[in-house]
Amino acid sequence: MASNYKITYNVDMVFCIDCTGSMDNIIDIVKNNALNFYHDVTSVMESKNKHISQLRVRVVAFRDYLADAENAMLVTDFFKLPEQSADFERCVRSLVADGGGDDPEDGLEALAYAIKSPWETEGMKKRQVIVVWTDAATHKLGFGRTSPYYPSGMASDLNELTAWWGGVQQTGYIDRNAKRLVLYAPDAPDWNLISQNWDNVLHFPSQAGNGLSELDYNQIIDTITNTI
Amino acid sequence: MSMLNKKKKSSTKKYTLTKPNTIFAVAGEMVPGKGEDSYYYATVENNSIVAVFDGCGGIGSKRYGNYSEKTGAYVASRAVCGGVKSWFEESPRQDEALKGYIKRALKVCDAYGDKGGRLMGSLTKSFPTTAAMVCVLDGEATCYWAGDSRCYLLDEDGLHQLSEDDINGEDALSNIFDDGVLTNVICSSKDFVLHKKTISLSKPGIFLTATDGCFGYLKSPMDFEFLLTRTMLSTKNILDWQTLMHANIREFTGDDYTLCVAAFGYEDFYSMQKSFSKRTAFVDQNYIKSPLPIPVKWQSYQKEYTKFMQQS
Numbered sequence: 042m043a044s045n046y047k048i049t050y051n052v053d054m055v056f057c058i059d060c061t062g063s064m065d066n067i068i069d070i071v072k073n074n075a076l077n078f079y080h081d082v083t084s085v086m087e088s089k090n091k092h093i094s095q096l097r098v099r100v101v102a103f104r105d106y107l108a109d110a111e112n113a114m115l116v117t118d119f120f121k122l123p124e125q126s127a128d129f130e131r132c133v134r135s136l137v138a139d140g141g142g143d144d145p146e147d148g149l150e151a152l153a154y155a156i157k158s159p160w161e162t163e164g165m166k167k168r169q170v171i172v173v174w175t176d177a178a179t180h181k182l183g184f185g186r187t188s189p190y191y192p193s194g195m196a197s198d199l200n201e202l203t204a205w206w207g208g209v210q211q212t213g214y215i216d217r218n219a220k221r222l223v224l225y226a227p228d229a230p231d232w233n234l235i236s237q238n239w240d241n242v243l244h245f246p247s248q249a250g251n252g253l254s255e256l257d258y259n260q261i262i263d264t265i266t267n268t269i
Numbered sequence: 270m271s272m273l274n275k276k277k278k279s280s281t282k283k284y285t286l287t288k289p290n291t292i293f294a295v296a297g298e299m300v301p302g303k304g305e306d307s308y309y310y311a312t313v314e315n316n317s318i319v320a321v322f323d324g325c326g327g328i329g330s331k332r333y334g335n336y337s338e339k340t341g342a343y344v345a346s347r348a349v350c351g352g353v354k355s356w357f358e359e360s361p362r363q364d365e366a367l368k369g370y371i372k373r374a375l376k377v378c379d380a381y382g383d384k385g386g387r388l389m390g391s392l393t394k395s396f397p398t399t400a401a402m403v404c405v406l407d408g409e410a411t412c413y414w415a416g417d418s419r420c421y422l423l424d425e426d427g428l429h430q431l432s433e434d435d436i437n438g439e440d441a442l443s444n445i446f447d448d449g450v451l452t453n454v455i456c457s458s459k460d461f462v463l464h465k466k467t468i469s470l471s472k473p474g475i476f477l478t479a480t481d482g483c484f485g486y487l488k489s490p491m492d493f494e495f496l497l498t499r500t501m502l503s504t505k506n507i508l509d510w511q512t513l514m515h516a517n518i519r520e521f522t523g524d525d526y527t528l529c530v531a532a533f534g535y536e537d538f539y540s541m542q543k544s545f546s547k548r549t550a551f552v553d554q555n556y557i558k559s560p561l562p563i564p565v566k567w568q569s570y571q572k573e574y575t576k577f578m579q580q581s
Contacts, residue, residue, distance in 0.1 A: 218450055240450070243389075263326060
């Protein structure tokens with residue numbers, strides 16, 4: 042009676058990748074991880090009978106507004122996969138670790154761009170996943186505000202960014218049921234505050250995921266693909 | 270804080286519950302040997318229990334070397350099931366003690382579970398599982414639950430959900446589609462609420478407890494009722510009914526599934542079928558074959574479906 046009825050998912054992913062100079066020794070690993078990540082999520086979902094009707098991936102490459110000016114933030118549109126998989130791969134492969142100035146980076150601005158993505162709002166079920174790879178703490182939001190390249194309309198502080206993410210009672214810019222945030226980031230400000238206080242967050246405290254075991258990786262993929 | 274979140278008694282004319290006519294489970298795993306559901310049913314004299322547990326594979330996906338690389342979800346559903354079994358066997362009349370039995374079972378999980386793994390964040394919980402139980406004791410039925418597994422009553426008026434989903438969602442229909450986040454779940458790393466509701470029957474009925482693999486992959490709650498009664502009416506005895514339900518659920522589900530059934534007040538299988546024949550035809554006509562959109566059909570269906578929920 043119900044055999045022709047299949048639940049399908051629209052999956053959107055945004056990959057925020059730290060492209061500052063300190064990432065130089067691991068940027069190639071991160072690129073490979075980013076390219077494998079969407080594939081691993083989708084194949085695990087399919088293996089669990091969660092059929093994907095649409096898959097889109099977007100890249101936010103970030104550095105430091107004060108140090109890197111116009112090269113501080115690269116934000117792409119969503120690539121529709123598998124149709125644009127070659128374009129997506131070309132984009133990821135082209136990323137270069139360079140610049141960055143001091144140790145903390147403008148990771149929160151990258152996260153803000155990701156949260157405000159033009160998410161798919163249609164479809165039976167949705168997954169909206171943001172993944173951050175970085176080896177550095179964050180500047181406070183607005184640290185680079187004096188840069189002429191700093192975006193207007195940016196969240197003024199972490200409290201506002203938290204509201205953009207949303208909570209149990211309030212809806213932000215991302216679907217409260219579909220959202221997942223994966224942090225491959227050090228246990229350092231403000232990543233640790235986000236890890237402790239935001240809902241639907243998975244944090245692997247590390248230098249951009251360095252030292253990630255297969256066991257932990259599988260746990261991350263299972264957590265994203267399963268209902269929570 | 271109270272041990273149990275008590276909901277008010279809902280009642281009309283009282284129908285005394287004794288031994289169930291039949292009590293059984295229908296269960297299946299998506300991947301053999303890796304299922305994260307568990308169940309327990311038993312009858313001791315006039316006391317019975319039907320209980321299901323669904324280990325939460327998302328937040329409980331950490332694997333434990335000390336538990337043969339099984340996930341926390343897998344271990345939790347079985348450990349909590351064991352705790353409930355002990356409670357039913359040792360002190361079922363002390364319902365305030367139930368949460369203590371569950372917590373002790375989880376404490377053992379924690380004590381022997383290896384502490385490895387570096388993942389942090391709100392999406393990680395230790396040994397998380399749902400629970401949905403109906404316990405019939407001294408002629409009275411009591412539901413206990415946490416999470417999105419459900420307690421139901423099926424009678425000649427239709428299917429009634431007794432538990433209220435611990436989901437960040439609107440209602441039983443939207444909870445199927447919205448993939449809502451669980452707001453309360455049994456686990457060892459955080460306190461949880463074990464809800465309680467006492468139900469009095471006014472006519473013969475069937476208590477069911479179900480994990481979301483049974484109902485969460487159907488189009489609507491109406492389809493679940495139709496599955497239960499259509500399979501009942503299509504078979505000749507309890508065993509066939511059980512087998513057909515198993516085959517039907519397996520056909521559409523994308524998850525492990527567990528359904529526990531306890532029927533009260535029927536003379537035999539034929540009288541049970543007879544009491545559901547009129548209602549099944551009505552559901553077929555008005556909610557299954559009807560071309561109206563599901564939300565419209567749900568609007569008219571949900572009054573009866575939520576009758577006991579509204580009384581809480």
